[in-house]
Amino acid sequence: MAFNLFRWLFGKETESKKVDMKAVYYNLASEIYIRELAFNIITNKIANVLSKCEVNVYEKNKKMKNEEWYRWNIQPNKNQNATEFRNKLIYRLFHDNEALIVVNSKELYVADSFFVNDEKAFFEHTFENVQVDNFTFGRKLTMSEVFYFKLSSSDIKSLLDSTLQLYGKLINAAYSNYLVSNGNKGMLYVDQFAEQQDDFEDTLNEMLNEDFKKFFSGSNAVMPMYQGFKYEELKNTGNQVTTRDFKALLDDVIHITANAFGVPKSIANGDVQDTSKAIDEFLTFCIDPLIELLTDEINRKLFSMFQILNGYSIKFDTKAIKHIDLLDVATAIDKLISSGCFCVNDIRRVLGEDEIDEDWANQFFMTKNYTAIEDLIKEMKGGGKDEQRKILSTQKKFRRPKS
Template identity: 45%
Template sequence: MGILTWIIDRLSNGQPIETSVDPSEFFNLAAELYIRDMAFQSAVNLIANSVSKCEFKTYLNSKEVKLQEYYLFNIEPNRNQNSSEFLQKMVHKLYENNEALIIEVSGQMLVADSFSKETYALYDYQFKNVTVDGFNFNRTFMMEDVLYLKLNNKDIRRLINGMYETYGKMVAYAQDKFQKSKGNKGTLEISGVAQGKANFQETFQKMMNERFTTFFKADNAVLPLFDGYKYNELDQRVSEGSRDIKAMVDDIYDFTARAFCIPQVLLRGEVANNQDVVNSFLTFCIDPLCDKIQEEINRKRSGYKGFVKGTFVKIDTKAIKHIDLLSVATSIDKLISSGAFCINDIRNLVGDEPIAEDWAYKHFITKNYSTVEEFLKEAGGGTNE
């Protein structure tokens, strides 16, 4: 399949279309669509993959438990998807459409592919024409019965598409500039004697259409000329077009990263061994999104009555970062020796299974830690009464 055929097929959703548009316009359109979609999808994939690594911790009476609700969000939300696939689809719908709808049918959580919404100021929103995998649910879903997520007051994709329009044209222009710079250019001197010959027009056309065409297409060739003709090749400067294209593509990625609150080096795929980059990504991009998801789950599935009794879901984003045990050994020692965490707390933190022993749940503290009063007493001093 040629590139032009592929583009037409994508734009027509596989339906045959008739077009009289110049094919060169399709190639300019392709440059814009490729870069636009690649930058947007790269950002969404990065966020979706990060959210799918999070653990949805469930609490009952303020104690962490792993029951049906935990299994639903962390293992199997429905028969046809695992939790990672479910969360990735949810995040993609949220960023592509600026909203996402999750319905529950027969105990299964499903992300809607499409739906229509009726809004009311003081009453529940109503969701109709809900479809999932081509199946249309012939019913109305009320706001209290669904999980409804809205990303921003303004559609982020619509906003950054405005920027893409300008940069897409600039990239197409840079491509055209680069292609032109790779061609051969020169001048052809024709003497008056040659022009005066009776068969001049025929000879000239044959030379241009056959000899010059073959000469320019060949990697190595010799150009024979008739008497009275002289070809002079013009000096060609190396074009900066390819570098211009890369710089503008990087600009598109940088603007997209800013719109998504993602560090630019992270979206461009540059290997940056900088903890601040990952922390910034979690703080300004992932944590706010997880807070939004967590709040919607708690207000719909637990409500106020459940919340005050200690029944809620908490999304733990610590699992997103890879932990090298050797690099954090000193920090682990401090966390345990200060009494802040028990051994099983640390094992959960680094992704290991807890130890089924009572001592693993005890808190330890070194003798170096003491109150001021205890320190003065041991030093032979005291406090003034």
């Protein structure tokens, strides 16, 4: 053995010791899993709602179904459909606080990683090391070549992870308390007769490591006790910890995550009470701002200022987000058509029904109950001079002759 000068001088062991990192890895992994579970629950709900929105393309204020409509609604690229594409876009946007869509051979791809160079305030920003799956672009991409979305000025995901670290530790503590509270505990008494046996250590190890393990894990089990051994079970006199304590903390993590991204608590939990009100709040504070962010960026990159001023644009249609029961909305359908606000095919599209290939299905109708305000005022005042002449001539015609 080599001479250790420091141990000889100070009388201390200076050799390196191995540290058991299993417990550290377990606690760290469980905290990450809990945060990622809550994050994926919320982002999946947002992506599922966005996938129900049709992207309408307008040319000169007329709705069109062209190549652009096909790319955003059916197949953005040869490897993804529109739903998969939007799911990846939402995940990257909320996970990284920014997302990048690149165009390659008229196909759309969501970048997995990139570096944005935004140091030059008055010059076009560029993107370097743009990677899609295992392919990396070998050149810089300019802002005008891509669709770049940024969620907010601060990285909400990083702030959220830092906030939820404490909850991860609390959940680990609740899990440990649950195991301690609901575990089997007892006292094993060993007398001198058993200790004096030659095979005492082997018998004791076999009993503790094998026999008791099978006895506690089995639903029906018998524990043989050797001579000189006596087992006495200890009853838990403290408060019984249940899985409800664990679930309550997990619900807190989900609620905090949902609140950070503008998702109502009832939608995050999957509750069915007041679903309509919750969806309205969900649309107002989460989906509508998100759609506005996507629409602004897509429009300014697809169309020039001249085209936008002349009715070229894309719009996300959010009317299909809510599930519609025909029997519940029958009265509303009648009012929408009879007021001249929508035609029959407009209503059928919202309901998810096939359009009718007839001219009358695209016409607008209005009942006679509706009239112009000017005509109503004239009627209330007794009509104009022409109307008064008609009334007088009618009265003369049907006036009885004098006897």
